[in-house]
Amino acid sequence: MKDTLTPSALYQHCDLTQLVFETTDDLKPLNVPLGQQRALEAIEFGIDIEHEGYNLFVFGGSGLGKHQLVQQIVAERAASEATRSDWCYINNFDDAQKPKVLQLPVGMGQKFRKDMEALTEDLLTSLPSSFQSEEYRNRRQEIEGDFQERQEQAFKQLDKDAEERGIAIKRTPTGYTLGPVIDGQLFGPEEFKKLPTEEQERLEKLIADIQIELQDIIRDMPLLQREHHQRIKALNQEITQHTVEQLIAWIENAYRDNTEISNYLAAAKKHAIENVDFFLPNPTTPDVEDAGNRVAEFHEYRVNVIVDNTDTVGAPVIYEDNPTYQNLIGRVEYVSQMGTLLTDFTLIKSGALLRANGGYLILDAEKVLTHAFAWEGLKRVLKAQQIKIESLEEMLSLASTLSLEPESIPINIKVILTGEPTLYYLLKEYDREFSQLFKVAADFSQVTDRNTDSVRLYARLIAALQRRNATRALDRESVGRIIEHASRAADDREKLSLHVESLTDLLHEADYWAGKSKRGIIRLEDVEKSIEKRRYRQDKYRELMQEQIVRDIKFIDTDGETIAQVNALSVMQVGDYSFGQPSRITATARLGQSGVVDIEREVKLGGHLHSKGVMILSSYLASCFAPDQPLPLSASLVFEQSYGMVDGDSASAAELCVLLSALGHIPLKQSLAVTGSINQRGEIQAIGGVNEKIEGFFDICHARGLNGQQGVIIPTANKVHLMLNKDVRQAVTEHRFSIYTADHVNDVIELLTGQSIGVAEPTGDFPENSINRRVCDRINQLQTLHQQYGNHTDDKKSGTDGTQAI
Incomplete structure (x- = not known):
C-alpha cells in the first residue's frame, strides 16, 4: 500500500499547553537523570553490593552525561559513609629495603608525622x-x-x-x-x-x-x-x-x-x-654543611604519609584523569647523588587506587586501556585485593638499581569504569578476567519516549542545565523548539534525545545570540538561530556537493523519465554532521548466465550490507519471474559517479526498480527519489537518516525550481521518524513537493512509472501493459533466445551423422 503524506505527518510539534510556565526560572530543576532508570538501578546495585568483583562498567554513547552523573551519585553516597583511614610508610629498622606500612585513623597520620619530626628535633638538640x-x-x-x-x-x-x-x-x-x-x-x-x-x-x-x-x-x-x-x-x-x-x-x-x-x-x-x-655534631665539617648533611641522615625517623584523609568528608571519591600505571598503582622515586640513583621509603608516592582506598575510583576505560600496563596493573590489584607499590621498570625486570620492597597495603575499593558500549562488549568477549572483576553493567539510554510526562520532565532538565551553566532563562516557545529539536536528534518523532552535551551546547549558543540581541531571556528566534548557524558552520561540504549537481557536474535528473535509471538517497557523514545526497543508479540487462552483477562489489567499493541487499533483490527477482526455470540473465548495477565506499542496503528497493525498468524497458520518473531496503518477499523495510535523505533531494529540486512533480518515496515504517525542516514542510503544504510511503516494492515501481504493477490472473498470466507483464515477456524472450543459442551450440558440437565433432 502506498500513501501520500500530509504536512501534519512530517513534523511533530510540541504542544505548548503541556508546558505550564513562563520561563524556566519558574520550573523546579530536574535532579534525577531523565530516561535512565535502568542505568540508575544498576549503579545503585553495584555501589550497594559489597561482594568481591562487583565493580561497575557504566557505558553508553558519548555526551550522555555518564561521568557527571556517576560522580554525583557516588559523591552523595560517599558523603554518608564513614571516613576511611590514613596510610603511612615508616622505616623498617631491621631491613631498610622493606619499609613497613601503618594504617591510622583519619588525621593521625599527619599528627604522627609532626610528632616524629618534633622528636627528631629534640634528639638533635638535647643529646x-x-x-x-x-x-x-x-x-x-x-x-x-x-x-x-x-x-x-x-x-x-x-x-x-x-x-x-x-x-x-x-x-x-x-x-x-x-x-x-x-x-x-x-x-x-x-x-x-x-x-x-x-x-x-x-x-x-x-x-x-x-x-x-x-x-x-x-x-x-x-x-x-x-x-x-x-x-x-x-x-x-x-x-x-x-x-x-x-x-x-x-x-x-x-x-x-x-x-x-x-x-x-x-x-x-x-x-x-x-x-x-x-x-652528635661533626667537628670536622663547618656547621652549615654539617646541618645539611645531618638532615639527610635522619630519614629513618620520618613518617611518609602517602594517604591523608584529614580533609575528606565521608568515603574518598577519586577521578583519575591520567590513569597511567604509576598514577594508578603508585611509584618509588629516586634522587641522584654523585651520579648514583638513591631512594628510601620517604620517596614512595601513592596512586589513585590507594587514595581511593575505602571509597570509589572513577576511571575512563579507554584511557586506562591506552596506557601501557595500566589495565593489567588495575586487574592485578582488584584480584589480589592489595596494592604492592613498585616501579614499572622493576616489575618488568628492566632496572638493575637496588630498589625498595614496600609492604603491601590491603585495599577495599569500588572501581567504576565509564566508556563506549563497543569497548564494554569487546572486553566482555576477549578479556576473560573482565567479567570476574566488573560484574555490574550500567547501560545508559540514548533516547527516551516522548509523551506528556517526559516533555514536562525534559523542560525541567533544560531548566537544570540552564541554571548549572548560568545561562539566561528560556521562555516556553524556546523550550518547545528545543524539545522538537531533541526528537529530530533522536531520528524519531516519538522519542527524545538524551544527549546532554549537545543540549548544553545549544543552550550556550542560544544564550550567546540572546545576548547579541540584548534580550534578558532566550526566545524562540534565539534557538532557531543557534540551530541554523550550527548547521551553516558545518555545511560547506554539503553545499559543494549540491553545487556539483546543480551545475551538472554530477549527473542527477529531477524531471523527465528515463529507462534503467533512478535516483537513490544516501547519507554522508562529516565528523558529527550528516546530510543527505541523491545518487544515480543505473542498470543493464541482457541475455547471459552471470545473474545480477554488483559493480561496486566487483571493484571492492561495496560494503557487506550493500552486497547483501543486491543478493536479496536477485533472489526476489528470480522467485517472482522465474520460479520454475533458470533465469538466463546478465545484469549489472552501479552507483554512477561514486568514487568511494558504498555500504548499507537502503538502496536495494531503488536497485530492484531500476533493474525491472531495464528488463521491461519501462521509463522511470526522475522527479522522484527512492530510499528503502527490501526483503526476499519484496517488503519495504525502514532505513536510517530519512530526514537528511529527504532534505538532501529537496535541496537539489529547490535549487533547480520546484514544479510540483518532485518528491521522495520512503518506507511506511519510517513515518514515525519524520521531523523535517520548515522548508520541506512548506513546500509539501503548497503541493510543490511530495512525500510518499510504500509497503512493498510493487508500490514503489508503480509510483516511479505511473503504471499498474499487474496482479496475476488464475491462469498465471499478468494483465496486458502491466509492469509485471512487460518484465515477464522480456524474460520469456530471454528464455527463448537462450534455448535457440543452446540448440545452435549443440549442432556445432555434433556431426550430421550423430557423431561427436572434435
Missing part, C-alpha cells in the same frame, strides 16, 4: 647538650683518668723493676731504648763494649728480661684501650638512653593504644641509643 653537661664531663674524665692512671702505673712499675736491676728505660720518638746504669751513669754502646764479657752477658740478660716485660705491657695496651672505649660507650649509651627515654616518653604515651606505633617507637628508641653518634 648534644647531654654530652656537654657537667655530670657527663666529670664521669668521662674519671674514665679517662682511670685509663691514663692504669697506663702510667704499668710503666712506673716497670721503670721501678728495671731501676732495681740497674737498667734504664728511655722513651724516644721512635719507641723505647734500654740500657745499663752503672754508678748512676747510663752506658752507651762504646762504653758497654769496654765492660768485661761476663758483665756484658749479665746485663744483656737483664735487658732482655726487661724488654719482654715491656712487650707484655705494650701488648696489653689495646685490651686496656678497648676496655676504655667500652666504658666510654657504655657511658654514652647510659646518657643516651636516659635522654632518649625522657624525650620519647611523651610520644609513647600519646600512642600507647596503637600497637604498631608502639613497636615502631621501641625500634626507633633502640636505634637511636645504638647510634648516638649520628646525633
